[in-house]
Amino acid sequence: MMTDIPALILASQSPSRAQLLQQAGLKFDIRPALIDEEEVKHAMFGEKAPATDAAVALAEMKAAKISRGDPLALVIGADQILECNGIWFDKPVDLDHASAHLTALRGKTHILANAVCVAKGGSVLWRHVTIARLTLHNFNDAVLDAYLAAAGEAILTSVGAYQFEGIGVQLFSKVEGDFFSILGLPMLPLLDFLRGHHIGLAA
Numbered sequence: 001m002m003t004d005i006p007a008l009i010l011a012s013q014s015p016s017r018a019q020l021l022q023q024a025g026l027k028f029d030i031r032p033a034l035i036d037e038e039e040v041k042h043a044m045f046g047e048k049a050p051a052t053d054a055a056v057a058l059a060e061m062k063a064a065k066i067s068r069g070d071p072l073a074l075v076i077g078a079d080q081i082l083e084c085n086g087i088w089f090d091k092p093v094d095l096d097h098a099s100a101h102l103t104a105l106r107g108k109t110h111i112l113a114n115a116v117c118v119a120k121g122g123s124v125l126w127r128h129v130t131i132a133r134l135t136l137h138n139f140n141d142a143v144l145d146a147y148l149a150a151a152g153e154a155i156l157t158s159v160g161a162y163q164f165e166g167i168g169v170q171l172f173s174k175v176e177g178d179f180f181s182i183l184g185l186p187m188l189p190l191l192d193f194l195r196g197h198h199i200g201l202a203a
Contacts, residue, residue, distance in 0.1 A: 005197075005198045005199060006072055006073055006074045006120070006197060006198075006199070007028075007029065007070070007072065007073040007074070008026060008027065008028040008029070008073065008074050008076070008194070008199055009028060009029045009030070009031050009066055009067075009070060009073050009074070009075045009076065010028050010029070010030050010031070010075075010076050011031055011032065011033040011062040011063050011065070011066040011067075011075050011076060011077045012030070012032060012033075012062065012076070012077070012078055012184075013030070013032040014078070014157065014184050015157055016157070016158070016165070016183050016184045017076075017078060017183075017184040017185050018030060020180060020183060020184065020185050020187055021076075021185070024187060024191065024200075025200075025201070026194075026199065026200070028076075031066050031070075031075075033061070033062035033063075033065045033066050033077070035058075035061050035062060035065060037058055037079075038090075040054065040057060040058055040061070041054055041058075041081070041088060041090075044057065045088055050113075051081040051082075051083040051088060051111065051113040052081075052113040052115065052129050052131065054079075054081050054088075054113075055079045055080060055081045055113045055114060055115035055129070056079075056115040056117070056127060056129060058077075058079035058115070059077040059078050059079045059115040059116055059117045059127070060077060060115075060117050060119070060124050060127065061077070062077035062078075062079070063075045063076060063077025063117050063118065063119035063124065064077070064119045064122050064123070064124060066119075067119040067120055067121055067122055067123075068121070068122040071120070071121035071122070072120075072121075073120070074118050074119075074120055074125075074194070074197060074199070075118065075119045075120070076116065076117075076118055076185075076190070077116070077117050077118075077119065078114070078115065078116040078117075078184060078185055079114075079115050080112055080113065080114050080115075080159050080184060081112075081113045081159070082110055082111070082112050082113075082159045082160045083110060083111050083113065084104070084105055084108055084109075084110035084111075085108070087104075089101055089104075089105075089110075089159060089160060090159065091156060091157065091158065091159050091161075092155070092156055092161045093156070094156065095148055095153065095155075095156075097161075098148060098155055098156065098161035099144060099148060099161075101160060101161045102136070102144055102147075102160075102161055102162070102171070103144065105136050105160065106136045106137070106138055106139055106144070106171075107136065107137065107138035108135070108136065109133055109134065109135040109174075110133075110134055110135075110136075110160070111131055111132065111133055111134075112131070112132040112133075112134060112159075112160070112177065112181075112182060113129070113130075113131055114129065114130045114131070114132065114181040114182075114184070114185075114186060115127065115128070115129050116128050116185055116186055116189075116190055118190075118193060118194075126193050128186055128189045128190070128193075130177065130178055130181040130186050131177065132175065132176065132177025132178065132181055132182050133174075133175075133176040133177060134164075134172060134174070134175050134176075134177070134182070135172065135173050135174040135175070136162075136171050136172055136173065137171065137172065137173035139171060143171075147167065147168065147170070147171060150167050151163055151166070151167055151168065155168070164179075164182050164183065165183055
């Protein structure tokens with residue numbers, strides 16, 4: 001029996017990411033990394049960097065920061081950036097902002113750039129990037145109001161203000177991409193990496 005299995009830490013306060021890991025049966029700690037994400041995004045957007053590059057940079061910063069404080073652990077960092085017509089969308093701060101975001105996105109296709117990495121001792125060991133393309137149907141204001149009333153403030157933790165795994169799926173007309181990545185973590189590549197470090201059922 002393995003006795004030197006490294007601890008696993010999620011460097012994120014995302015409820016969705018934590019739930020995905022929990023449902024996969026993994027044991028881990030949650031230690032959100034306190035970094036100025038807005039400053040990083042603003043700088044990279046100003047440099048006309050691709051959304052994927054910004055997502056990777058943020059994921060790596062989060063994982064590396066937490067891993068330096070616990071050098072024997074494997075630390076998962078992740079980030080998503082939603083881009084639509086050259087605009088990057090952040091998580092809405094309240095339901096009014098959520099309504100504005102969804103109004104801007106409806107009837108259009110946007111991309112969701114997802115990055116996840118694993119760091120140990122301050123160094124990134126592994127990274128994975130995915131891009132999903134999602135199209136919202138051109139719903140009317142009554143549908144939007146009904147969605148916001150039903151979903152509530154839980155959507156404030158989601159970039160784009162939609163709960164794809166829940167009632168928010170009704171807002172979409174087409175989705176191209178990995179389901180788990182849309183929720184915040186590309187689980188199959190991540191689990192494959194973790195198995196190589198003796199974490200998971202096949203360890």
